[in-house]
Amino acid sequence: MEGILFPHGVPEGREGLREYRARGGYEALARFITSSPEKIIQQITDAGLRGRGGAGFPTGKKWFFTRDAPDQPRYLVMNGGEDEPGSKKDRVLMENLPHLVIEGVILGAYAIGAVKAYLYINANYQAATKSITDALAEAKSAGYWGLNILGSGFDLDIELVAAPHNYVAGEDTAALEVIEGRTPLPRQKPPFPVTVGLFGKPTSVNNVETLANVAPILLRGPDGYRKFGTPDSPGTMIFSLNDDVNYPGVYELPFGTPLRHLIESCGGGMKDGKKIKAIMPAAPSSAYLSPDKLDTPLEPNAMREAGSSLGCGVVRLVGERTCIVEEVLRIAEFFTVESCGQCPACRMETNTLSMLIKKVQQGQGGRPILEQFGKVLAFNKGKGFCNLIAMPGPPIESALNLFPDDFAAHLATGKCPAN
C-alpha cells in the first residue's frame, strides 16, 4: 500500500541527501521559504494535520498560536523523546529518513518564525542521533539551514539535545525543562508552551512523525494529502507492533484502516497461533478492547466510540491464557515507577492503584476492594501537572469491565485463572 512517509514501504537503510533530493526532497522548502509563513500554516491547517505524539492537537492551530504570541524570540522543539513502551516509529524516521524529518523542522521553524530549533532525541537512540547529526551537516552544507536559508533572508540555528530515557521526559514541558538544563519534570499548564515555553518564550513542541508529514503535505497540497485517511482524520499514521505478533515492526496506514488489517495482514496475527483475548490500541495507557472490536477503524473518533483511544499507535495484543490481573498490575506498577513524584495526587493515585491490584492478585481483600479503583481514579481526575495521572485509569477500568472473572478468581483463590 502506498504511504505518505514511506512511499515505497518502510525503508531498510538510511536515506542520504542525494537520494532524498532525487525524490523531491527539500523542494517544499525551496518553494515555500519565499512564500509567507502564514501560507504554510494555512496549508497545514487545511490538510488537517494533527500531532502524532499521542494528544492529536491540530498542528496548524499550534503553529498559529505560537506565531501569534507577541513575545520574541520563538522556538521550535522536535520531540523525539519517544518513551512510550513499544513505540519505535520516531526512531525509524530519524534513523532512515533524517532529511524528511529535518525538512519538516526547518519548514515548521519558518512557519512560526523561530530563531532556533532544538532536536530533542532519546539518549538511547544512538543510531538515530548519528543519522540526524550527519544529515544536519549535509543539509547545512547545502544551505538548507543556518544563515540566509536559500537566499530567503531567514536564519535558523539547530541544536541537538539528548532526552533522558524515562517516561515523563517525553512530555512536552518536561522536554523544555531538559533543554533548559534541568531534570525532566512537567510544568503546570496553563500557560502552554505556545505562549510561555522554552526560556519563557513562545514555543511549538512537535513530535517527529508530525514534522515528517510537513514537506509531503506542502508538495501534495491539502487536497492531495486528504486523499489518504478520513475526512476527520486525514493522512496516515505509523503504527508499532511488537513481539506479540508474527511480524513485529512499524506500519504506515491511512487513518480509517480496520484494526484487523494491521494485526492480521501486517502483523501476521498473534504469535504461536494464539487467539486474541484483548487489544490495547494505544499501549500502555488506553482501554482494552474485546476481540469483537477488531473491525474498528484505526481513527481517533472511531476508537473513542469503541471505548478506547489511538494515542501514538502502539498496538498491543493480549493472548488467550493471559491473566488480565497480571497485565494491569504490570501497567499500574509501570506508572507508579514512572510518575515523577512532584504532584501529590499522582503519587497517591499511582501508588494506591498498584497496591490495590497487588492485593487482588494475591487474593487479599474482598469484593469491596474492586470498588476502590473507580473512587481513587475519580478523586484524582484532572489533578496533576501532566497527563500521567490519567493514564492508568483506562486499562484498569476496562479490564475490570471486560474480564470480571479474572479479578473474581484472583480474589477467591489468589491464583491466576489463566494458568
Add this chain to the structure above:
Amino acid sequence: MRICLVCQNIDCKSRGSEQLMREFQKRVAARGLTDVEVKPYMCFGACQEGPNIVLYPEKNWYAKVKVEDLDEITDHLAGGPHVQRLDTIDSSLKELIYQLLDTGIL
C-alpha cells in the same frame, strides 16, 4: 491492633517524617500502648500538608505534624482529647483514604 500510619514518601521524608515516625514509636512504647502499632504508609496524597499521621480504626488524621505535637497525639491514643488544631485535611480526601483502609488493604 490499632494502627498509626505515618506517610513516608519522598516529600514527607524531606519534611522529617522518618524522624517523626521513630520518635512516635518511642513515645507510644514509653506510654505502654501495646495495642498500638506505628508503621509507614506510602502516600496519602496530602504531601503539601505533610507529614501526616492517620490513626486507624479511630479514623483520625493529623496533618503538618511536628515532633513537638507527638505527646498530644500519644495522649489522644491513651484516651485523651482529639488534637483539633492538627485536623485540617479536606473531608473528601479523608473519606477516600478511610474507605481504602476499610477494605483491609493494610
